[in-house]
Amino acid sequence: xxEAAFRWPVVLRNGAVVLRPYSxxxxxxxxxxxxxxxxxxxxxDATTPPEAGRSQYTFADMVRNHQQLAKACRALPWALTWDDxxxxxxxxRTRLIGQVGVNGITWGSSRSASIGYWxxxxxxxxxxxxxxxxxxxxxCFGHLRLHRLEIDVLPENGPSHRVxxxxxxxxxxxRRAMLHINGTWRDHDAxxxxxxxxxxxxxxxxxIR
Numbered sequence: 001x002x003e004a005a006f007r008w009p010v011v012l013r014n015g016a017v018v019l020r021p022y023s024x025x026x027x028x029x030x031x032x033x034x035x036x037x038x039x040x041x042x043x044x045d046a047t048t049p050p051e052a053g054r055s056q057y058t059f060a061d062m063v064r065n066h067q068q069l070a071k072a073c074r075a076l077p078w079a080l081t082w083d084d085x086x087x088x089x090x091x092x093r094t095r096l097i098g099q100v101g102v103n104g105i106t107w108g109s110s111r112s113a114s115i116g117y118w119x120x121x122x123x124x125x126x127x128x129x130x131x132x133x134x135x136x137x138x139x140c141f142g143h144l145r146l147h148r149l150e151i152d153v154l155p156e157n158g159p160s161h162r163v164x165x166x167x168x169x170x171x172x173x174x175r176r177a178m179l180h181i182n183g184t185w186r187d188h189d190a191x192x193x194x195x196x197x198x199x200x201x202x203x204x205x206x207x208i209r
Contacts, residue, residue, distance in 0.1 A: 006076075017083075019100055026059075026079060027060075031059065033098075074105050079099060080117070099116075101115065101116050113148075114150045151192075152178060168197070170193065174187055
């Protein structure tokens with residue numbers, strides 16, 4: 001199975017948890033979440049290093065970039081959302097609560113990718129990020145037939161360490177000065193799962209609160 005394995009948009013659902021593409025209609029909710037969670041997310045947010053220069057990057061630019069990468073089969077940039085109408089009247093007009101992204105998809109002899117995520121603090125502690133990542137992993141291994149997935153976590157990010165532990169990702173050493181985070185280049189702890197190690201469905205093993 002090659003790059004033609006999927007056609008964007010891709011929507012995944014597990015009960016009220018829905019992974020779907022961002023749309024322009026999410027702009028107000030996205031801006032409210034990022035403003036409300038500035039202190040919560042800033043220690044973990046990727047930033048632009050000075051040598052890259054400053055640029056204006058609007059929400060519309062983000063959505064457009066997501067669509068381009070997804071259509072080129074290089075990323076799966078999902079909004080992590082909650083369906084308030086589930087189970088009675090399920091809808092795709094779901095509430096934005098965070099993000100789960102499969103990034104840097106590489107085909108050929110590698111068939112690998114990395115996964116990143118964040119969540120609104122008001123929704124944290126319910127297992128929703130863990131479920132969203134599990135859904136993404138199931139899709140990558142089960143549908144795309146990728147071989148290797150990596151999640152890189154700052155050493156002091158306890159909640160993210162708990163996510164990878166719950167999912168069964170295995171430590172794979174460190175990544176030195178891997179990403180520019182909150183204004184400086186930061187080392188990360190790497191965690192890996194391969195298709196050979198993955199259960200038939202990670203999501204089926206989880207429950208949310």
